[in-house]
Amino acid sequence: xxxxxxxxxxxxxxxxxxxxxxxxxxxxxxxxxxxxxxxxxxxxxxxxxxxxxxxxxxxxxxxxxxxxxxxxxxxxxxxxxxxxxxxxxxxxxxxxxxxxxxxxxxxxxxxxxxxxxxxxxxxxxxxxxxxxxxxxxxxxxxxxxx
Numbered sequence: 001x002x003x004x005x006x007x008x009x010x011x012x013x014x015x016x017x018x019x020x021x022x023x024x025x026x027x028x029x030x031x032x033x034x035x036x037x038x039x040x041x042x043x044x045x046x047x048x049x050x051x052x053x054x055x056x057x058x059x060x061x062x063x064x065x066x067x068x069x070x071x072x073x074x075x076x077x078x079x080x081x082x083x084x085x086x087x088x089x090x091x092x093x094x095x096x097x098x099x100x101x102x103x104x105x106x107x108x109x110x111x112x113x114x115x116x117x118x119x120x121x122x123x124x125x126x127x128x129x130x131x132x133x134x135x136x137x138x139x140x141x142x143x144x145x146x
Contacts, residue, residue, distance in 0.1 A: 002029045002141070006104045007113040008096060008130065009037045009075040014115025018145040019075055022113040023084035025143070031111070035075050035089035036103045038096040039068040065091075097133040104140055113143045 007022035009015045019035075026033045068091045079086045087107075092099025104112055114131050135142045 002026075002031045002111045004034075004107050004109045005031050005111045005113060006034045006036055006100060006107065006109040007075075008100050008115070008134075009035050009071060010040075010096065010115070010117065011071045011074065012115055012117045014117045014145060015075075016078060016115075018113045018115040018143075019078045020082055021143065021145045022111075023079055023082035025111065025113070026084050027082075032087040032107075033079065033084055034087050034103060034107055034109070035072060035079070036092060036096075036100045037068055037071050037075065037089070038092040038094070038099045039064050039071070096130040097137070100130070100134055101138055104138065109140060111141045111143060112138065113145065116144045116146050 002025060005022050005026055007019055009019060022033060025031065072089045072091060076086060076089065090099070090103050092102070094102075100112060100114070103109070112134055114134060116129070116131050131142070131144050135144070
């Protein structure tokens, strides 16, 4: 039923469970597995204003790349511990949903596995979630792991 699986990984507990679930499905269907990780740019607080809070400067590209490398390595360790074979891993740079979509199209995935990680209710209302965006825009089965 499934032969190529892309799993999104952001380091959260939900994402770790998603990797384990993706490995379970991959083993059952003898499917190939790819990881997608999109690092958060983040900012380092450099000043605090009493009215608007912390004001930050973007993190250096080297710090973002190092954090992304650690995230991929962590996910690879989960895959290995689950006894699954990883075909490849990609660190994206656009947005998590766009990066998952691009990798899925490139490898011809027929299943995407993501953890459900809530933003706050207000932010979710304004921006939606990666899971919602992927489910809504891609013509591929999506497994959401809690």
